[in-house]
Amino acid sequence: MSSFVIEASGLSKSFGQTHALAGVDLQVRTGEAIAIMGASGSGKTTLLHCLAGITRPDAGTVGFQSGAGRVEVTALGERERSRLRREAYGFVFQQGLLIPELTAVENVALALMLNGMPRARAEEYGRGWLAALGLAGMEDRRIGQLSGGQAQRVAIARAQVTGASVVFADEPTGALDSATSAEVMQALLDSTTGQGRTLVVVTHDADVAGRCSRIVDMRDGRIVGERVPGVTA
Amino acid sequence: MIARVAWLLARPGTSGAAASLLPVTAFAIVTSLLLTVLGGAQTFWTWTDDFGVTYQALAVVALVLLVVPLASLGGAAARLSARRRDDRLATLRLLGATPATVSALAVLESVVLAVAGALAGVVLYFALVPLIALIPFRGEALGIDGVLLGVPALAGVVAGVALLAAGSAVLGLRQVVISPLGVRTKQEAPKLHWLRIVIGIAVIAIAFLMMSVLQVAGSMLVILAMLGAAFGGTIAVLNLIGPWVIRLVAQSQARRAKTPARLLAARSVLESPKAAWRQVSGVAMTSFMAVFAGTGIALLGSFGEAGDVEAMQLFADIRTGILITVVGSFLMVACSVGVNQAAGILDRGELYRSLDMLGMPTPTMDTARRRAVMSPLRITAIGSAVTAAVVMLPLTGAAIIVAPLSLAVIAGVLASGIGVVWLGLLATKPMLERAAAG
Numbered sequence: 182m183s184s185f186v187i188e189a190s191g192l193s194k195s196f197g198q199t200h201a202l203a204g205v206d207l208q209v210r211t212g213e214a215i216a217i218m219g220a221s222g223s224g225k226t227t228l229l230h231c232l233a234g235i236t237r238p239d240a241g242t243v244g245f246q247s248g249a250g251r252v253e254v255t256a257l258g259e260r261e262r263s264r265l266r267r268e269a270y271g272f273v274f275q276q277g278l279l280i281p282e283l284t285a286v287e288n289v290a291l292a293l294m295l296n297g298m299p300r301a302r303a304e305e306y307g308r309g310w311l312a313a314l315g316l317a318g319m320e321d322r323r324i325g326q327l328s329g330g331q332a333q334r335v336a337i338a339r340a341q342v343t344g345a346s347v348v349f350a351d352e353p354t355g356a357l358d359s360a361t362s363a364e365v366m367q368a369l370l371d372s373t374t375g376q377g378r379t380l381v382v383v384t385h386d387a388d389v390a391g392r393c394s395r396i397v398d399m400r401d402g403r404i405v406g407e408r409v410p411g412v413t414a
Numbered sequence: 415m416i417a418r419v420a421w422l423l424a425r426p427g428t429s430g431a432a433a434s435l436l437p438v439t440a441f442a443i444v445t446s447l448l449l450t451v452l453g454g455a456q457t458f459w460t461w462t463d464d465f466g467v468t469y470q471a472l473a474v475v476a477l478v479l480l481v482v483p484l485a486s487l488g489g490a491a492a493r494l495s496a497r498r499r500d501d502r503l504a505t506l507r508l509l510g511a512t513p514a515t516v517s518a519l520a521v522l523e524s525v526v527l528a529v530a531g532a533l534a535g536v537v538l539y540f541a542l543v544p545l546i547a548l549i550p551f552r553g554e555a556l557g558i559d560g561v562l563l564g565v566p567a568l569a570g571v572v573a574g575v576a577l578l579a580a581g582s583a584v585l586g587l588r589q590v591v592i593s594p595l596g597v598r599t600k601q602e603a604p605k606l607h608w609l610r611i612v613i614g615i616a617v618i619a620i621a622f623l624m625m626s627v628l629q630v631a632g633s634m635l636v637i638l639a640m641l642g643a644a645f646g647g648t649i650a651v652l653n654l655i656g657p658w659v660i661r662l663v664a665q666s667q668a669r670r671a672k673t674p675a676r677l678l679a680a681r682s683v684l685e686s687p688k689a690a691w692r693q694v695s696g697v698a699m700t701s702f703m704a705v706f707a708g709t710g711i712a713l714l715g716s717f718g719e720a721g722d723v724e725a726m727q728l729f730a731d732i733r734t735g736i737l738i739t740v741v742g743s744f745l746m747v748a749c750s751v752g753v754n755q756a757a758g759i760l761d762r763g764e765l766y767r768s769l770d771m772l773g774m775p776t777p778t779m780d781t782a783r784r785r786a787v788m789s790p791l792r793i794t795a796i797g798s799a800v801t802a803a804v805v806m807l808p809l810t811g812a813a814i815i816v817a818p819l820s821l822a823v824i825a826g827v828l829a830s831g832i833g834v835v836w837l838g839l840l841a842t843k844p845m846l847e848r849a850a851a852g
């Protein structure tokens with residue numbers, strides 16, 4: 182079994198005249214936390230979406246190594262990719278993007294229910310994850326009744342509850358102050374690499390990136406450098 | 415600033431043509447319906463006999479009935495317009511425009527859409543005139559000359575629709591916040607007092623009593639007035655308790671929900687039972703009207719002497735009028751649901767996109783959205799039909815014997831009402847798919 186959980190090669194993607202990705206090769210190791218940094222518009226989100234099977238690149242391939250074997254993500258159809266995302270991956274977005282009318286625990290349980298788990302058991306797992314993330318007692322609150330940092334923890338619980346082997350996070354702390362941001366990032370790391378899972382995080386924040394095991398820098402749709410935090414390039 | 419504002423508002427929308435076409439279509443249908451009813455009814459005012467007054471009164475009732483769904487459609491169109499321009503309105507706020515300025519612009523835009531729709535409605539009306547001319551009243555087709563409206567009436571209706579759009583836009587915007595970060599629905603915890611139920615039951619009881627003494631009332635006009643009062647009172651009650659019942663049912667559905675779609679649907683109804691009611695209340699009116707009118711006509715018919723040609727004609731004409739009003743309100747309900755759904759989808763565009771990324775299948779989102787409308791709709795349609803039946807109880811026995819067809823009519827109206835709402839949902843499915851795909 183390869184030690185790379187995701188292997189991408191020759192990825193390119195254009196939107197009209199914009200070359201969002203112009204030939205990207207990237208290998209993500211099992212159990213690492215990799216940060217993707219770069220200026221706004223440098224193609225970070227597009228890369229994340231290609232790696233996660235949300236967007237299909239114009240050229241290049243993405244492979245995913247699961248317990249059951251290697252999957253050629255770029256060769257899968259819309260439905261299979263959707264299924265791969267809900268079964269094998271977890272996602273955390275900048276704004277949480279939780280469902281406002283559901284309670285915290287329902288938001289988390291929904292991810293399991295989509296995979297066919299009965300509701301009662303799904304909510305039990307959900308409660309467990311919320312408690313582990315320091316949200317015990319807030320399970321039945323609606324999202325509007327939570328602070329930004331708390332909502333982001335709910336999103337982390339949702340990304341983790343299915344036992345996702347890779348979690349993709351796009352600026353997960355982008356809307357938070359620096360103290361809350363550090364806490365949320367710690368929660369994200371604990372629940373991913375802390376459990377032997379993999380984290381791919383897009384961020385602007387040097388502090389957030391500094392907690393990862395590896396940083397790749399992007400410019401104009403290309404990877405222009407790779408660093409290990411704490412070591413100057 | 416002015417040039418910038420003009421440019422911002424003139425840019426083509428990013429949310430697709432459906433979002434701007436829907437309100438325009440809605441206003442066009444509303445206008446042509448109003449003109450049709452006005453055109454058809456203007457003949458009534460040339461009649462000077464006793465029956466003429468009754469016809470005029472009934473025409474006014476039909477117009478009033480159409481104004482209710484019309485107003486809620488106007489409000490929905492305004493909310494849609496605010497959301498459609500979400501990015502631009504938010505940009506304006508960022509540029510330093512006050513909330514009042516931005517609201518005024520949103521209202522202005524929905525008036526512009528209303529006028530565009532109203533003008534299209536006038537054209538549609540002219541296309542319909544040959545058909546309207548064929549409708550028989552008092553045994554005679556109305557005729558082209560009878561239904562053609564003059565320029566002042568046409569201008570008046572267009573202005574009226576524009577005014578209504580402005581008024582309901584102001585009301586509709588009170589429910590959304592336009593902040594520099596975008597347009598969103600205000601988070602208000604739904605509050606519904608139990609007193610509603612007490613008042614509701616009292617009014618229904620009074621209506622029941624009125625219907626019980628209807629048979630001893632002497633003149634046709636008194637009977638019509640009492641029917642009207644019972645009718646109006648019960649509709650008001652439906653508006654009062656409808657949201658409450660919808661919330662009660664949704665609460666139990668949320669507890670029992672086993673699939674993601676059912677859970678989402680029940681929770682989104684609970685989010686605002688009033689909004690859920692508003693979307694389907696048009697059908698409540700029509701299904702209520704169907705029972706009330708169907709049995710009422712049958713009753714009136716049983717009063718008329720076999721030889722009284724004029725009275726028999728009046729009953730036949732009331733039937734025609736009801737048919738027109740029912741079809742009209744169906745069209746408005748379909749538009750209303752379409753417009754409301756479009757607004758909702760745009761409002762939640764980013765959320766739908768994120769759910770798609772998480773791997774939620776689009777059919778699951780669509781099922782949830784459909785259930786969130788269809789479930790309150792079923793409660794509403796059946797509940798209001800039952801309420802109407804209760805009020806009509808003192809009379810139904812006779813009515814059913816005299817006119818077994820009225821039951822078939824009621825069932826038909828209910829089924830069509832549910833059908834048009836379903837069409838309104840279907841029409842917005844492509845928007846959902848586009849929102850999810852991003």
Ligand SMILES: Nc1ncnc2c1ncn2[C@@H]1O[C@H](COP(=O)(O)OP(=O)(O)O)[C@@H](O)[C@H]1O
Nearest residue numbers: 196199201219220221222223224225226227228
């Ligand atoms: N759906 C899209 N349609 C058009 N252009 C897009 C789209 N997504 C991204 N782009 C463009 O591609 C480039 C890279 O975008 P993105 O990956 O979002 O960058 P980043 O996340 O680093 O800010 C930008 O110029 C952006 O405008």
Ligand SMILES: [Mg+2]
Nearest residue numbers: 225226227351
């Ligand atoms: Mg980005």
